[in-house]
Amino acid sequence: MRVVAVEEGDTLSLSLYVSKDEMGKVIGKQGRIARALRVLVRASAVRAGKHAVIDIVD
Amino acid sequence: MATQRALAELDIAPGELRDDQYRVDVLVQPEPGYLGVEGTDALVEVTLLLEESEFPAAEEADAFDVAENDEEANGEEWIPEAGSARLRELLTTVMDGMGVEGKVRIVERADVLSADVSGEDLGILIGKRGQAIDALEYLANVILYPNPAARKRVVVDAEGYKERRRQSIEKVAVRRAEEVVRRGRPVQLEPMTAAERKIVHLVLKEWQEVVTESQGREPTRAVVISPAH
Numbered sequence: 660m661r662v663v664a665v666e667e668g669d670t671l672s673l674s675l676y677v678s679k680d681e682m683g684k685v686i687g688k689q690g691r692i693a694r695a696l697r698v699l700v701r702a703s704a705v706r707a708g709k710h711a712v713i714d715i716v717d
Numbered sequence: 718m719a720t721q722r723a724l725a726e727l728d729i730a731p732g733e734l735r736d737d738q739y740r741v742d743v744l745v746q747p748e749p750g751y752l753g754v755e756g757t758d759a760l761v762e763v764t765l766l767l768e769e770s771e772f773p774a775a776e777e778a779d780a781f782d783v784a785e786n787d788e789e790a791n792g793e794e795w796i797p798e799a800g801s802a803r804l805r806e807l808l809t810t811v812m813d814g815m816g817v818e819g820k821v822r823i824v825e826r827a828d829v830l831s832a833d834v835s836g837e838d839l840g841i842l843i844g845k846r847g848q849a850i851d852a853l854e855y856l857a858n859v860i861l862y863p864n865p866a867a868r869k870r871v872v873v874d875a876e877g878y879k880e881r882r883r884q885s886i887e888k889v890a891v892r893r894a895e896e897v898v899r900r901g902r903p904v905q906l907e908p909m910t911a912a913e914r915k916i917v918h919l920v921l922k923e924w925q926e927v928v929t930e931s932q933g934r935e936p937t938r939a940v941v942i943s944p945a946h
């Protein structure tokens with residue numbers, strides 16, 4: 660998996676490049692894993708005064 | 718189709734959103750099938766246009782949905798180590814990334830691996846109503862034990878937050894259940910996270926006089942306690 664981070668102002672965009680086969684492992688059933696990742700990354704960004712956005716791309 | 722799949726990836730059920738709550742940008746047009754050759758689906762970008770209160774878990778989240786084949790994944794194996802060492806490594810990595818300082822204490826039993834983080838300022842690690850610590854615990858479960866056949870339950874807590882939360886929710890649940898029994902009328906509790914609702918269901922499971930059920934949609938999904946008939 661490749662992660663590309665782009666910072667623009669106070670928005671941090673993370674793009675996770677995942678191969679199609681492994682997409683399910685990153686997204687999880689009903690998107691649970693992706694959702695948990697977003698919650699955690701957003702919580703981390705708060706301290707830095709940032710707003711974080713995650714894209715999952717194959 | 719591509720839009721539906723992208724929405725499904727964002728954990729959004731068909732029809733859950735109004736049309737003005739998301740934006741679809743078509744990046745690549747779909748191609749129809751021809752003489753039994755399968756066509757390709759469109760490549761779209763779906764952007765949710767929601768207020769935080771409407772959908773806190775995925776606001777402004779983007780998803781791509783591609784129907785092309787990509788190169789094969791290189792199958793890197795995770796070498797299994799002792800669960801506690803791996804959990805410690807995972808937690809310290811996440812805490813470093815979050816800028817949270819704390820000590821991690823881990824207890825490993827036959828079926829449960831539990832970690833408690835102690836430190837000065839763990840608010841960010843816990844998150845609003847425990848959302849961050851619940852997310853971390855869920856990820857730890859999935860990462861450490863991807864195979865459900867050979868897994869332990871992983872519990873992650875910070876300064877005993879979950880235990881305190883459990884006790885206070887149990888207290889509220891019991892008090893409201895007594896009210897239901899006394900008045901013979903259902904009551905609806907405050908909206909809760911999935912982990913919080915589970916505490917209510919569990920503590921009232923043994924009660925013969927009441928039944929519990931979750932109603933509504935996240936993030937305002939709430940438990941309703943009703944008299945049993």
